[in-house]
Amino acid sequence: MAATRTVGATTEEARDTRTPPHGHDEEPRTGRLQGPSPQAVGMLALLLTVAIWAAFALSARALSASTLLPADAALLRFGVPLVVLAPALWRRRRRLAAVRLAPAAKIVCGAGVPFFLAAMYGGSLTSAAFVGAIVPGMVPLFVSALVVAGGKSAPRGTQAAGLALIVAGVVALVWRYTAALDADVLLGTGTLLVASGLWALYTVGLREIDLDPIGSIGLLCLPSFAVVALLTLTGVLPTGLAHAAGGDIALFLVVQGLGVGLCAGLMYAFAIRRLGPERSSVVGSLSPVAVVLLAVPLLDESPTLPVVVGVPLITLGVALANRRPRTKVPTDA
16 A cells, blocks of 8 residues: 555655556456447448438339429428528538539539439339439449549449449330330439439539538538529429428428438438448449338339349449459568
């Protein structure tokens, strides 16, 4: 005990007595718990985004049967995050104003009003399975095209094979309707392809800005809400929000506003910063399957033969397209 120390004890001895070092009789502590890696956290964010995007695909199909119009859903989609995040966005106003025009345009066009209206219109002409498979499923192909256009090397090996499978899956989805000349489904498919290309633009744009996920949502929702509000006030886009059923408003407020607009926006922007745009688009490999499975009990959609063939091809293609080649380790010393 410290009280029994002799007067002649040295300072070093006193320090050693108070805090004994690790010796042969005491094992050093090596079992310290460590938190999850940034990659694991980013992947968890992607998995949660999958569930919310599946709800988005289902709501895109359900919009045609609701009392809401596309402009109403857009107002909820972009307006709710602004209300919830208003104080945080005000603190980030200078950083938002400093974003360069080119990446800001990619984000606003890629996930804003053009994307939203294209996805909703395409879903009204096709099915939830088409929305869930084509929109996220084709993102790796468009992202790769943008990366190559930016001067980087083209995908090779399993990545190229994955992109080919994605194309084959989309062809399998629409082949029957092409042969039957179903104009509505073909127009809807083309519109969904446009939406997918826009989302790829958004994915790449997120990587080019120096904003946190909250700032990214503000950069997207502020101009998007302003555009939708202006279009509805001038009568360019019709609105029925004042006469819509309360249940429909509540459903789209939760799914589109809080789910897609806020939660998925935060998690996807976070995943982009953690994993990069190519790996983040792996979310598409799970989204089509989740949408097809959920559409059966929720929308009474029965999977057709093109869906049964096309969706697995797209899923496998996205998984391969996002597989990174292993780096060869040199064998010499």
